[in-house]
Amino acid sequence: MKGQENAKRALEIAVSGAHNILMIGPPGSGKTMLAKRIPTIMPPMSFEEALETTKIYSVAGSLLNKGGLIKKRPFRAPHHTISDVGMVGGGHPPRPGEISLANNGVLFLDELPEFKRNVLEVLRQPLEERRINITRAGISVTYPAKFMLVAAMNPCPCGYLGDRIHTCTCSVAQIQRYRSRISGPLLDRIDLHIEVPALSYKELSSKEEGIGSKEVLERVLRAREIQRERFKNFKINTNSEMQASHLKKFCKLDKESQSLIKDAVEHLGISARVYSRILKIARTIADLDESDDIKVDHVAEAIQYRILDRKLLF
Amino acid sequence: MKDILDSSLSDKVYFWLSLKLIRGVGNSIFLRLLQVFGSPDKALEADEDDLIDAGIRRDIARNIRKKDFLLDPEEEIKKLRRLNARIITYDDPEYPSILKEIDYPPVLLYALGRKIPYNQFFIAIVGSRNASHYGMRAAENISYRLAKLGIEIVSGMARGIDTYAHKGALKADGYTIAVLGTGIDVIYPRENKGLFQQIRENGTIITEFPTGTPPDGKNFPIRNRIISGISRGVLVVEAAKRSGSLITASFALNQGREVFAIPGMIDSIRSQGTHFLIKQGAKLVEDVEDILEEFGIKIEESQDKKDHKPLVKLSNQEKKIYECLDETPVHIDEIIRSTELDPSEVLSTLLRMELKGIVRQMPGRLFVKNMG
Numbered sequence: 001m002k003g004q005e006n007a008k009r010a011l012e013i014a015v016s017g018a019h020n021i022l023m024i025g026p027p028g029s030g031k032t033m034l035a036k037r038i039p040t041i042m043p044p045m046s047f048e049e050a051l052e053t054t055k056i057y058s059v060a061g062s063l064l065n066k067g068g069l070i071k072k073r074p075f076r077a078p079h080h081t082i083s084d085v086g087m088v089g090g091g092h093p094p095r096p097g098e099i100s101l102a103n104n105g106v107l108f109l110d111e112l113p114e115f116k117r118n119v120l121e122v123l124r125q126p127l128e129e130r131r132i133n134i135t136r137a138g139i140s141v142t143y144p145a146k147f148m149l150v151a152a153m154n155p156c157p158c159g160y161l162g163d164r165i166h167t168c169t170c171s172v173a174q175i176q177r178y179r180s181r182i183s184g185p186l187l188d189r190i191d192l193h194i195e196v197p198a199l200s201y202k203e204l205s206s207k208e209e210g211i212g213s214k215e216v217l218e219r220v221l222r223a224r225e226i227q228r229e230r231f232k233n234f235k236i237n238t239n240s241e242m243q244a245s246h247l248k249k250f251c252k253l254d255k256e257s258q259s260l261i262k263d264a265v266e267h268l269g270i271s272a273r274v275y276s277r278i279l280k281i282a283r284t285i286a287d288l289d290e291s292d293d294i295k296v297d298h299v300a301e302a303i304q305y306r307i308l309d310r311k312l313l314f
Numbered sequence: 315m316k317d318i319l320d321s322s323l324s325d326k327v328y329f330w331l332s333l334k335l336i337r338g339v340g341n342s343i344f345l346r347l348l349q350v351f352g353s354p355d356k357a358l359e360a361d362e363d364d365l366i367d368a369g370i371r372r373d374i375a376r377n378i379r380k381k382d383f384l385l386d387p388e389e390e391i392k393k394l395r396r397l398n399a400r401i402i403t404y405d406d407p408e409y410p411s412i413l414k415e416i417d418y419p420p421v422l423l424y425a426l427g428r429k430i431p432y433n434q435f436f437i438a439i440v441g442s443r444n445a446s447h448y449g450m451r452a453a454e455n456i457s458y459r460l461a462k463l464g465i466e467i468v469s470g471m472a473r474g475i476d477t478y479a480h481k482g483a484l485k486a487d488g489y490t491i492a493v494l495g496t497g498i499d500v501i502y503p504r505e506n507k508g509l510f511q512q513i514r515e516n517g518t519i520i521t522e523f524p525t526g527t528p529p530d531g532k533n534f535p536i537r538n539r540i541i542s543g544i545s546r547g548v549l550v551v552e553a554a555k556r557s558g559s560l561i562t563a564s565f566a567l568n569q570g571r572e573v574f575a576i577p578g579m580i581d582s583i584r585s586q587g588t589h590f591l592i593k594q595g596a597k598l599v600e601d602v603e604d605i606l607e608e609f610g611i612k613i614e615e616s617q618d619k620k621d622h623k624p625l626v627k628l629s630n631q632e633k634k635i636y637e638c639l640d641e642t643p644v645h646i647d648e649i650i651r652s653t654e655l656d657p658s659e660v661l662s663t664l665l666r667m668e669l670k671g672i673v674r675q676m677p678g679r680l681f682v683k684n685m686g
């Protein structure tokens with residue numbers, strides 16, 4: 001995959017801290033391609049994970065699993081016409097849905113605003129609890145649902161807002177309406193949002209392939225190790241799972257970083273509500289930097305991954 | 315009566331307002347009365363036969379005799395005092411002389427904010443309320459650059475293009491004038507409340523409609539003749555085929571004003587109107603030079619194109635990044651490649667530069683040098 005340094009960096013951070021991510025970009029900019037690349041920079045599955053995943057697939061009756069253990073992290077990309085049952089599971093007897101089939105892997109929701117409202121609605125709880133309980137005709141089953149949510153959308157209805165070649169033909173009202181379809185609780189579970197530009201012909205035809213997945217994977221593994229060490233006496237494994245108490249303990253900011261956030265809130269339209277999310281991302285960036293302290297540069301970069309909070313329309 | 319009047323809302327204004335507020339007295343009848351009787355107070359005292367001799371219809375002459383007001387002029391003056399608004403009469407030195415050239419000039423203007431500059435060179439920038447991002451950016455940029463050159467920007471404070479025309483001028487610390495289609499005390503659309511205040515402080519808000527006049531479709535075209543009438547030229551940024559902006563453009567043509575238009579995409583409905591204008595002979599505008607040329611104004615290279623050197627001190631990294639930037643947006647990945655800095659460094663540095671106000675981020679992870 002060529003170019004996209006900015007997007008690749010964001011994915012590296014997302015995978016390192018197990019953060020959910022939303023990619024916004026015009027059609028053909030490579031969002032799907034980037035998403036598919038994610039499992040290749042995730043740590044290999046542990047034996048327990050492989051076993052868990054294999055079990056789910058055998059319950060689902062999927063023959064994807066031809067006998068042996070599933071060792072590759074799943075990548076599930078349900079179409080936006082999927083029903084709520086297809087997404088979270090159900091039926092008689094209850095079968096696992098896409099969120100459980102994506103357990104230990106990636107759930108990729110392409111064209112996020114096109115998904116039915118109720119389908120996005122039912123994602124909320126499993127995103128919080130990392131599992132799903134399905135009750136149907138007296139039978140109650142719990143399936144794991146530990147997945148990384150990767151979502152993609154166009155920046156606007158016509159797709160070309162911010163594109164360097166095409167001109168966006170949408171009105172601001174149309175753009176706002178489009179984006180409001182994904183606002184609220186679901187967006188609250190997504191730590192990073194980034195813009196993915198379409199590459200120019202020149203960039204696409206260049207020979208340069210960019211950073212290989214191997215080096216990225218090594219950095220991810222190191223960052224995960226740091227997190228494991230940090231959280232060994234707590235019930236969590238990754239930065240994305242931090243609660244208020246963890247943030248207080250592990251995400252102390254110096255004066256300079258604090259004033260940077262204050263400036264961003266005042267001048268860039270960042271809402272104070274997203275403070276904790278910026279802290280989590282900054283923590284992961286510091287871990288990738290193998291730095292105990294969160295530094296002001298980590299915070300500054302973290303703010304750049306909150307694109308939907310910015311009033312960038314003008 | 316004296317007690318409710320101050321210097322800016324004098325007896326004279328009271329009579330002008332009274333005559334204007336009589337049912338059936340429009341701008342042309344008012345001017346006719348002014349011509350015949352010399353002043354509004356004399357017209358108000360004239361008897362019915364004299365009025366009819368002056369060419370006034372009998373029913374309207376009766377209304378004048380009966381003092382049949384649409385609104386009580388005394389109440390109106392009290393209201394204006396509360397709002398800190400003023401009235402600019404046709405014979406007031408503040409009344410823009412260029413506006414007297416048009417058919418049916420407004421005989422009085424309600425005004426808020428700064429005094430209208432005497433030696434005006436107004437350019438109107440108008441366009442679709444349902445504007446595209448492209449259109450708004452064009453409106454804001456051109457307005458900004460014109461205002462930087464000392465040109466006053468006129469618009470209608472509507473959603474979309476109008477809003478960004480005003481914003482561009484304000485950003486340039488320029489002067490802008492908003493011509494409303496509502497009463498001076500009616501902010502429409504509501505979301506422009508902040509903009510209204512800003513224009514009031516750094517420009518002027520005018521209207522010919524009495525206080526409390528709500529937004530009404532039929533009033534906007536009437537207002538549009540003032541937007542074009544007060545301006546030397548009208549720039550239409552985006553307009554659909556049958557739109558208010560085209561009405562403004564046709565007023566402009568009839569009033570002998572220059573008409574300019576920004577081109578767009580051939581398949582955008584918001585460019586159908588502007589392309590129609592260009593086909594009819596409106597000048598295609600890509601930048602401010604295209605407008606100024608029509609008036610024989612040349613921009614000194616040093617005045618406009620000069621490099622916008624940031625005033626704040628830059629770190630080495632910031633300098634490196636600043637050198638890659640331009641007045642047109644540059645993508646983050648290009649910056650990363652040409653500076654050979656890490657993506658993380660570039661992103662964090664750009665954020666600080668944004669906060670310093672020397673860089674602006676736009677949709678699509680594009681960055682530009684902040685103007686000014």
Ligand SMILES: Nc1ncnc2c1ncn2[C@@H]1O[C@H](COP(=O)(O)OP(=O)(O)O)[C@@H](O)[C@H]1O
Binds near residue numbers: 025028032034
């Ligand atoms: N950075 C890239 N390097 C190589 N090919 C790319 C890149 N970006 C896009 N492409 C090509 O463009 C096609 C469309 O990309 P895709 O991921 O489907 O875009 P999107 O999901 O954003 O619409 C891909 O199949 C791929 O061939």
Ligand SMILES: [Mg+2]
Binds near residue numbers: 028031032110
């Ligand atoms: Mg795609």
Ligand SMILES: [Zn+2]
Binds near residue numbers: 156157158160161170
């Ligand atoms: Zn668009």
